[in-house]
Amino acid sequence: MELTSLTIDAARSVVQERRTSALALAEAHYARIQKEDGQVGAFLTLSKERALEQADRIDRMAAEGKPLPALGGVPVGIKDVMVTRGVRTTAGSRILANYIPFYDCTAVARMEAAGAVVLGKMNCDEFAMGSSNENSAFHPVRNPRDLTRVPGGSSGGAAAAVAADMAVVTLGSDTGGSIRQPASFCGVVGLMPTYGRVSRYGLIAFASSLDHIGPLAKTVKDAAIVLRSIAGRDPMDPTSADLPVPDYVAEVDKPVRGLKLGVAKEYFGEGLDDEVRQAVETAIDNLKHLGCEIVPVSLPHTPYATPTYYLVATAEASSNLARYDGVRYSYRAPGVKSLSEMYRRSRDEGFGTEVKRRIMLGTYALSAGYYDAYYLKAQKVRTLLVRDFEEAFTKVDAIVTPTSPTAAFRLGEKSNDPVAMYLADVYTVTADLAGIPGISVPCGKTKEKLPIGLQILGRHFDEATVLRVAHAYEQAS
């Protein structure tokens, strides 16, 4: 039995039935990390002590014959933007390089309550700002499917670790596509739940109205199991919705026959790579053969989504990142003589180029004289984007699109052109702005053997349908 290629249910079962131990499972993954991660760079920090303690707890439960919870003994990784008590949490930034939190992110606490063994913290773009993981202050992540390529971003480490069997599942965060796009580039499943479905408490804020936590997994069912474990109201996050959590795992197996799937031409226009287009069109044909009805829909404001996103997200970021002042828990520049010099130099030395670029853009968009022209304008276009989806979802149950216009690009290929880099998220930012759920599921490979992703978008709080369609496609392909 290969201990590092198990799904969640398989891993839990072998621990439950004591064919192996949670401890052995964790050790096997650490051995794999030791062997593989030197060249991939997916982990920033290993939390071995915490992992082995939890594994021991799970093993004692199994020894006593108690039924293990849904993630009992399952080795997982956590993107380093979610705080972990006693375990360094950096957000991929020099400004938090030595930050040791005193509390746990709710999603992480719920994973552990469900029995997960947290192996460590996953590399990411600094403050989740990036589409290639090249903006990590520590080191880039390489795509395990082709080490000359990026894994996507910003949850690049979280995607790469699952692809390289260094973790069974990971938690990532998605503000403009940061779960789905790296999932697509690395050939794994990535789910962004509805805004408000999963608590953001303990998620280091990038853009509060757009930030989502969700799983990266080997299978759609694994993503459903994780979502069921972390979803639901949390008093610590007032924006978490007070709605019942369906049994997503039962939902994935329901038939898809008769479901109406929308296809919007705006997601198949200029900039879409031919091989990606062919793979996604083939996937749509497969869904048709499974009994889904394919319905053309229009989302006319889609071309305006990326500029809207880069104004809204940067404005919110400029406000959220004002807290890094070198006083309470972040980096302080040495040798400063006054308070204002301390703020400025600490932030200049602590933040990387892309983060500073976004703080500058956001500050500019919010500043006197430009607020109406940029930030307010973007908020209005956001309304139009939401209306596009509302209209489309009166006709269809879900919408299928490519996840990203291309497969994984090479390291360095786009790092000098911010706008070119932003276009890697052109098909994913819409769902973040509208707050709807979306999943990326692998749908074939390019001639160069690079994974391609199919994106499925659903109505607010209808992750069940998104998962169901993704599962049906995955099982049939």
Place this chain on the structure above:
Amino acid sequence: MKVTEKDVAYVAGLANLELTQEEQAGMVRDLNSILHYVERLNELDTSNVAPMAQVSDRYGVDGSKPGTERFSYASREDIPEGLRKSLAREEALANAPDSDGVFFKVPKVIER
């Protein structure tokens, strides 16, 4: 060119960033390129469109309730110590770059 070096210096001040000369030049170039890209929003007439700051007042709430009552589930009794107890002082200070064990320490605030 919409954004000049002077604008960049002004915005950097607002954002509490001290950019090097080289960073400033790069920022002028990048901000202009991004702002040129976002200009396309002006193709849309939004004069009768309400702005949207976040989506959670539309979804996941009881839409039949007016205004802030939709969020009544999110309000709670005032608990003086908070939902989570306050951090102990040594915990609160543990990540500080400089402290005297009681307070955070910072450089002189008032210049004479």
